[in-house]
Amino acid sequence: MAAVTAPTVRAGLPGLLRHRALAKLALLALAAAVLVPVVGARWASGSWPDALTVDLSEPLGRASEWIIDNRDSHPLFLYFLGHVSNTVVLCVRAVYLVLLAAGWAGVTAAAALVAWRVAGVRAALGTGLAFLACGLLGMWVPTMQTLALMVVAVLASVVLGALLGLAAGLSDRTYRVLRPVLDTMQVLPAFAYLLPVVLVFGIGVPAAVLATVVYAAPPMARLTALGLRGADPGVLEAVASLGATARQRLVTARLPLARGELLLGLNQTIMMALSMAVIASVIGAGGLGDRVYQALASVDVGAALAAGIPIVLLAVVLDRVTGAAGARLGGDGPENSGRSSALLWGGAAVLAVAVAVAARLAGRREWPEAWAVNIAEPVNRAVDWMTAHLYSGVPYLGGTADWAGHFTTWVLDPLRSGLQGLPWWSVLFLVATVAWLIGTWRTALTAVLAMAATGVLGVWEPSLDTLSQVLAAVAVTLVLGFATGVAAARSDRVERLLRPVLDVFQTMPQFVYLIPVVALFGVGRAPAVAAAVVYALPAVVRITAQGLRQVDPAALESARSLGATGAQQLRQVQLPLARPALLLAVNQGVVLVLAVVIIGGLVGGGALGYDVVFGLAQGDLATGLVAGVAIVCLGLVLDRVTQPTERRRVKQGA
């Protein structure tokens, strides 16, 4: 059957596509034929014409001056933003003090017991060990700082996200307005969120928390809305038929029915908050992220790793626990009666308090320094060895520095000069063509407008520079990712081996691997690309493998029964059927790559990333904000251009 299906798919679908595509192309060609002479006559071709740019540095600079001058006097700050800021500080402080008062033993016990109650014994063990590891690495206090910040940020995100999601879930109009906004916010690099909050709140914890909330609330809102809207209509009808009021319907049916999505939303929010909490160290978040950032400054990969591992552990633990809780709630485990459940919870709480008190009485509230393990040195030695032996002069293969050089000379440079050499209108048409062929005219329009916006903002050249890096990195990521994904899909052993590696790389703060990357590839765009590849690869591998594995087994079986070889199965059945997953992988890859290419500004990636870093570092909000907006536009372009008509439901990873 599959052997029958596959050819029809190949002959039928592309045939149809070709017709539609041809029509679109013809239309675009017509538009180009009309517009280009007009445009060419009016403005010079080549780079973006000056006449079409708007210089924002003046007003932006004034705005930032105004804010600084009025921050301690204007009512807006005194009566609103000041309270917001103070509330954040107060909350973070409260949580932090509670965590410190509980001591390491109390916190570990409490965390493990919560994990036990919601996710079972294994998760509890993992959680306990993870917290102990944080202590062993000498990172207890920073971990608590990050945790305090996270707790507040996640709670705020969840409340905000759930409220927005509720509004969007219940009202069609709100949903129509909110959805594109939320979709867009999810594809934007975290870095782009930093400047605006710094502008208003200044460097420090409030800004960090608020940036985190803005970054982490959208998935909650999206999934809440999705869950509410996706509730089984049959159940809702049954509920209505019993005469339930709208409120009863919401509370007793729609919300409980959406529990799976709500928990998934919580999970995603936590993961995104964690990754943002690290990046926000650039604006004074403190905690683990700050340790990573400080270690970066002294080129100390080992120390960066020592602070990075607790982040990874926190992420994995939080992910597993919320994931397991979701599976448990969604599943049909025997229902505990309310009383016995309350009893167990109560027991857990008492136990946690007992442990905390016991540790306190034993004078062991702070993590004993003697128990710390220094991993920095061995790691640094390993990194040194690696760079010493791989950097250059490897026989036959050349060193990593040579690869980086070749990659820059033969891929990045031609790509950049090619893009920058194209007349500006042809870039727009290119964007329009690709976006329209893959998506709808709406996506194409958004993409073109966003691309044009970078020109209007006066950052056409750096945007194209960043774009060239993204394209190169995406190409590398896809080649590696699809290959690995196919391998993982075909062999269980490969997948088992890959899984922990992918977990670690997906949650490791990007800052941690910037330095080894520089040590291997030197300074410039090549290491930025390398870091982006490392970061985006896990998601691409995962989605590819998943997509291939989820191909209808019946189709595969019938292909096998017709005597198809492994390669034939892959080429004729699995890959065509996994097409949506592969497209999703491309989209995800692009979004993630962009996020890191921006951070690549820290290692010589230049372009927009450097502008943002510069803006943050110099407090030059004009440069930073313009670059930030350009990044947003670029993110929109890249997302829309790679967005298959069916939108992904859930963003994987952070």
Add this chain to the structure above:
Amino acid sequence: MRLRTTAVVGALLLLTGCGAADMTKQASPFANAQGAKTVTLSVQSWVGAQANVAVAEYLLEHELGYRVDTVQVDEVPAWDALSQGRVDAILEDWGHPEQEQRYVKDKKTIAHGGDLGVTGHIGWFVPTYFAKQHPDVTDWKNLDKYASQLRTPESGGKGQLLDGSPSYVTNDKALVKNLDLDYQVVFAGSEAAQITQIRQFAKERKPFLTYWYTPQWLFEKVPMTEVKLPPYEEGCDADPEKVACAYPHTPLQKYLNADFARNGGEAAALLKNFKWTTEDQNQVSLMIADQKLTPQEAAKKWVNGHESTWRAWLP
């Protein structure tokens, strides 16, 4: 539904209506936990600044019984944070006249904390091994001759002038343009990346030209020689677009939050008295950056060996 909306609005009003909240006077949430007296110091990303902070931190904690929080912030934002009291002191400032005007002179939220005792200087450097082979490279007029040797993939057809963190004071783009040099400024984006790159070059004994500054511990590991630029004269760097002269020598300064300077007690006094030499700072920096001691350990070592120096700082 409406009831809830009203409640939310009401809560907001209650929250905002009950008085002014000045977020510019706000401490870090992590400060003063568990009843300790806390000082928050700003650490800049370069190691010299870490050395200052490490020693100050060590003395504050061990001699005066404070708890010290450090926050890594870039220079300009650090001024802002300092003015808001989110950090109490910056121990090494390379000169930000604009910020000084605004915060010290106009708003009076920041107080000058005296000299650090270290003189900073920015310049262009080539590795000493290269300067020995080609002594004339140390004059900017001859730089074009070596452009081809200093080429990298990143700089394209021109020679590469490696620049560092975007937070640093630099006129290099203008300099290259105004001195009409065949060079391309490549921004490493962070000091960490720049140092890593320099050490890789040095390991291979490759020539390079870099923006760098003294005092800096890296000189101990990679000896570098300064390239002479047209001499600095007062005001020659007034217009950043037209700069065509060398960077000045800057006596590094300390700044304290104004409230902290007044009410900071012993901590403020210690930080005002804190003053050491370039050699002292380099010693600590080197221990941190090269021997990979933690800043605390490095500070401890230095403190143990230089009691006479720091005794004088104690109030």
Add this chain to the structure above:
Amino acid sequence: MGAVTSTAAGTPVFSVEGLWKVFGPKADRVPADPELTALAPAELRSRTGCTAAVRDVSFDVRKGEVFVVMGLSGSGKSTLVRCLTRLIEPTSGRIAIDGEDVLGMDRARLRELRRHRASMVFQHFGLLPHRSVLDNVAYGLQIQGVGKSERRARAREVVAKVGLDGMEQRRPGQLSGGQQQRVGLARALAVDPEVLLFDEPFSALDPLIRRDMQEEVVRLHREEGRTMVFITHDLNEALKLGDRIALMRDGRVVQLGTPEEIVGSPADDYVREFVREVPREQVMTVRTAMRAPATAEEAGRGPAVAPDVTVSEAIEAVARTGTPARVVDGGRCLGVVDSDALLGVVAGTHPGAAPKPMSAPGAAPKPLPAVPAQATAAPVQATDKEADAEAGGEAV
């Protein structure tokens, strides 16, 4: 249009008149415009973009009867039943429950209707997956604001009634389809409604379980005598459960009558085709098959059968004795059935279209038709005369 009205059995539970449900843009204009109402469905869609799911339907549901609406998928039967409690808002027409206008109800009154007077059992159960069986059954009471302990006690009784004792704490996901539908049934029963509405409740179940469930419904109906409106696409189910059946096609009721009328006297070719495969001897009664006794001797001999005995039972009696059987009602001989007549029923050649008398309100449970009926049921679009005739028949 001629409506089937009830004059004798008091106010009908549901009285539906000229009901339309049109989906699509500006649906309102369709029922009002005679030109549009005359169009065939496909034509209507191409002309107006509208789909008429229910077209000018009228019927009464009498107290205590099982009223079956039968039709293939897309015939509008599910829409129809949802219109009864305005889960779907009808486009035009009139619906009354116990004489009270449903379409005129405000939201509170409508909720009241749904909470206490009519509850529904759904094809896909519509259970809340996060609640235990007990809490699902008690859900309707919770909606009404009944206290926890009371509603649980009442739910426990109903759970026992539908045969789910011991499963109170399970989740719906842990039950089989049949058990889930028992929960759905229990939930509807728990609120003690006046009418039970079933929307194809058993079509998602396996055949054996379906039979069990049908018998469960028969049992419940026998025990409680509750009025039921039952939607199905399964003719056998309809014949087995229904006191009266409304057969729908393309949104219209093409025939309304007792099972025997539908099988014995199909109103048109569509219905005839529909009932072709039905084992007629199990539906038709001897009252239909009998003829007047030819001789007094004939009237005095042979096995006696009641008029509402099915043909297949009569065949057995006739075959055993080898003589024609007498149809005896209250000691009086109404007629006789011989093997020829019985064979005629099985073969479908029996004329079966005798006039009068008409069926009385079906109060007794199925499967045995309470009162024999001989007359052809009038399709809904019957003439006034026929409608009168039928009404007259009911008075018997």
